[in-house]
Amino acid sequence: MKTENIKVACSSCNLRELCMPVGLEPTELQRIDDIVAKRRKVRRREMLFRNGDRFTSLYAIRTGVFKTRVASQDGRDQVTGFQMAGEIIGLDGIVNDQHTCDAVALEDSEVCVMPFDRIEELSREVTALQRHVHQIMSREIVREHGVMMLLGSMRAEERLAAFLLNLAQRLHARGFSRSELVLRMTREEIGSYLGLKLETVSRTLSKFMDDGLIEVQQRNLRIVDSEGLRRLITPAAC
Template sequence: MSMPNLSALQVAPTAPGDAVNLQALRASCSACSMHQLCLPMGLDQGDMQRLEQVISRRRRIKRDEVLYRPNDKFDMLYAIRLGHFKTFQQNPNGGQQITGFQMAGELLGMDAIGAGVHLCQAVALEDSEVCEIPFASLEELFRDVPVLLRQFHRMMSLEISREQRVMLTLGSMTAQQKMAAFLVNLSSRYVSRGYSSTRFQLRMTREEIGNYLGLAVESVSRLFSSFKKSGVVDVNHRELELLDLPALRAIALGTDPCA
């Protein structure tokens, strides 16, 4: 699970009749609460301002709206400023195979850099906002700001490592371990963003969780009920509280003697 904002001195034109105040949409990277997780991390004020000039605009994405589709031409990276997304591909049977859930502070679209087209579909799980980063302009800035290039390489490396870990671990885990690992991962990502590590709302449905983990939706519901009964979590619809995070970690690692 993958599971970071940027303003523009150059803002893309709005559609006819758009009443949005462009000045209200402009917010500097340094003022964004996610900037330590996103590309600006480690930049001085001057380089931060240069990056802000690359950003074309901030874009609002409604719940269930598509950000990009497979085979769409790649020309933008998207830094998630607010909200949550899911990415998925079509499986041979024509259904969705969810490949990840992304949240504020993360970049979308990096998978398309090599092919020049997007390989998956990205859809908002709730009303969200992204910062559009034209990749050609970003590449030009990389030449002048080496620290930005190093941060970008770092983000790509972390994403590759994350995907490799997911492939290696989920394939060999029991259903209970998969669910525990999923919840522990969400916890760690939320706490890194300054939110509670134990209380949060699930932005994805049980069907989507099951699709991602390779579990039937009935199995997901049974696991939540089992965790709740054992006092590990408290769940009410999508409201979740992790009552015993160490126990969840032990379950994920397969070291819980009661699991």
Template sequence: MALNDITTAAPAASLFRVACSSCNLRELCLPVDLSDAEMHRLELLSHRKRNYASGDYLYRSGDSFKSLYAIRSGSFKTRILHEDGREQVTGFVMPGEIIGLEAISTDIHTCEAVAMETGEVCELPFSKLEELGREIPSLQRHLHKIMSREIVRDQGIMLLLGSMRAEERLAAFLLNLSQRNAAHGMSSTQLTLRMSRLDIGSYLGLKLETVSRAFSRFQDDGLIRVKARSIEILALPRLREMMGKT
């Protein structure tokens, strides 16, 4: 489960270099078996580091596809705007994850990516990344794994929206965040929701009132403790049981 205005807003002007080899997210967004020489070549490719503030656009629907982006810090949401003005959230992207993959097949971004908080992004020009991948098989394999993971997440969304009750959808969402936190070396039970409950509802296919009731029920049942946007999971095994996981 992935739990991915006409002009692009300019990101913050600060551009600065942080070496991939010393980045604390290296093992999340890059193959771990690159040689020093191969890592240096990747550093040269990903030299553009940009800062984004909450509400800034990384790209917009209809923009030409030129790069993938590795999230160093902060978080983004992807969304589609319908003709009637309704917003459909399609995903949330956390540090160490890659964003922009949906545009590879068409060379056009079909959704827009918006920063949910202050963050930093590494830009990876795709044509150069492809060229480097042909020369470094481990990098190409890693890109294929990332793409495969996104396909699996999309399948999870279809299952989520097609067959689960509201409480099951929220449980799946919280478990997904828990797993991703753990992958980032953070607590699997202490979560900070950077997205609003309205965004969660849009993503899960639920009304805001339904999301709020589900959170309240989970808290009343002793599954979670809620304090503003901080969520403490008190009964991780019970959440897993709701999803048929042990």
């Protein structure tokens, strides 16, 4: 768990359009700089925080990919999301000053540590930051509504199609290819997120390949017919 105290300026961060300070004036942006206490590197398979840890900070992902997961009493666990550069994790800890899920790095990653009391302090003064914090939390709530829709009323193919399109879209927003992507997570992790077993994920990917919708080879995936995937989600377009 390596940490650095090098000053990192949000105002010069190339993620600033995706991350915390979206929509801030330059003068405000400077004030935001000092909510980032430090950066922290998290290596593949390491946890940024875990269930039960005392909550102190939110984390903005600079590089890398994380999964978050919750565990039930009897050991089953459920992946609740995959997060990438510019996204904020740790919001679950606010309510009880304690984290209720694990955040695991899926590849070597780096985050900005933002002590929550500083965020609160500063967002009392900077209206745009206050608004932004509210939006981040609301966005997470809306995202989870989408996942509930996925899990509650879609079939395996639809879930996986929606997942792939969502992943590609988010990667594209970060400057990556619209169609080519590397799955940083295992089939089992995808399955856990989508409420499917790993065999079903594998089979469904194979089927998508047979149908000419995608090409997969291990973790490398290319979306060949993005429109076809979309059609799977909105069947028959009624």
